[in-house]
Amino acid sequence: MKTYDKAQIIASFNTELAVRRLEEGFVAYSEARVQVPPVQSFAFTQNNGDCCVKSAYVEGSPTFTVKLSTGFYDNPSKGLPSNDGLMLVLSATTGQPLALLQDEGWLTGMRTALAGRIAARLLAPAQVKAIGIIGTGMQARMQLEQLRAVTDCRQVVVWGRNASRLDAYAAFARHLGFQVRSTQDAAELAGAANLIVCATPSRQPVLRSEWVQPGTHITAVGADAPGKQELEPALVARADRIIVDSVAQCSQYGEVAHALVSGLVSPDQLIELGALLAGRAKGREHDGQITLADLTGVAVQDAQVASCTLTALNACD
Incomplete structure (x- = not known):
């Protein structure tokens, strides 16, 4: 399994390709061509934080993904970012882990921002x-x-x-x-x-x-x-x-x-x-x-x- 850090991920990221892939993913989801298990959620109220675990497989894709995302909203006062996380990409053929994307929550933030971009293009x-x-x-x-x-x-x-x-x-x-x-x-x-x-x-x-x-x-x-x-x-x-x-x-x-x-x-x-x-x-x-x-x-x-x-x-x- 390969491991990539945030700097590598940002340096190689193709925004326009990601927009197209996200649009294809939204369409596939609405056409019931995606397996999306229930979200696992944790709440850490005493520390003003939360965590979610999401996973999905798009029909026909060679891979599936499990993502962990955290938000601890008092972190900036501690000199830490509010959000963190990682994504694990696995083979849909053998089940073997292929890559750990240690993006520190950046990919979650980007895919959310790109969804906002898509929505604004269609609705603004x-x-x-x-x-x-x-x-x-x-x-x-x-x-x-x-x-x-x-x-x-x-x-x-x-x-x-x-x-x-x-x-x-x-x-x-x-x-x-x-x-x-x-x-x-x-x-x-x-x-x-x-x-x-x-x-x-x-x-x-x-x-x-x-x-x-x-x-x-x-x-x-x-x-x-x-x-x-x-x-x-x-x-x-x-x-x-x-x-x-x-x-x-x-x-x-x-x-x-x-x-x-x-x-x-x-x-x-x-x-x-x-x-x-x-x-x-x-x-x-x-x-x-x-x-x-x-x-x-x-x-x-x-x-x-x-x-x-x-x-x-x-x-x-």
């Missing part, structure tokens, strides 16, 4: 006047990096609770070429931006329905485990199109789950991203609609991103 309004970023962590940064490929907008409003982290995010965004406004008032952000990405581990709603303008697209990626929530259920119910990465998974947790439990939306309103990519469902039809992509992270993303990463790494050997 034609004219993005400002991008709103809820959060200041690694995922909030990666999402903004990837949005540059799908919109010419270079105005960003960023929300966070910590002033120093807001300042650091603003410096990062300016380095990417954005004009930046920072705020600790989420209503201010919603009033300025019509493409909003929510990327925090919040367990209480940050964004409320009455703040959001008609025509806004929201990509919510933070509620990736039970108990997490960034949107109030009334905002989910207000959306004209609700796109999910997995109906089954988003019905258990994520933003949609809260709205379902509240009786504000019904399961038949949910459209899988794979169905949208395959042309079997409609997305945004006009710029007055509010659209929502609830992305909880499906293991097929890990299998696809690990597969294309291993292909690139093997080519470099």
Whole structure:
């Protein structure tokens, strides 16, 4: 078994290939051509942390992947990153481990950011006047990096609770070429931006329905485990199109789950991203609609991103 570290993985990563593989994976998932066992989740409430184990096999693939991802959200105060993890790629023919990708959570972050990019390409309004970023962590940064490929907008409003982290995010965004406004008032952000990405581990709603303008697209990626929530259920119910990465998974947790439990939306309103990519469902039809992509992270993303990463790494050997 080969072992690769984060630096090797980043150096060989082919972003455009990964986007194509992820799109193929979402379509395969929605067509029931992927084995995705139940997610294993751990909660470490006393340490403000969580861990999930996800695995997937895409029909016909020579490999399958098991991924471990952790999030310990007090780590920055200890000089440590919030997220960590690794991926194990195994042969679907012999079962032998082929590679350990010691990516330190980078691949999980990237596949999530690329899913956000795909959702924005399909659902964002034609004219993005400002991008709103809820959060200041690694995922909030990666999402903004990837949005540059799908919109010419270079105005960003960023929300966070910590002033120093807001300042650091603003410096990062300016380095990417954005004009930046920072705020600790989420209503201010919603009033300025019509493409909003929510990327925090919040367990209480940050964004409320009455703040959001008609025509806004929201990509919510933070509620990736039970108990997490960034949107109030009334905002989910207000959306004209609700796109999910997995109906089954988003019905258990994520933003949609809260709205379902509240009786504000019904399961038949949910459209899988794979169905949208395959042309079997409609997305945004006009710029007055509010659209929502609830992305909880499906293991097929890990299998696809690990597969294309291993292909690139093997080519470099």
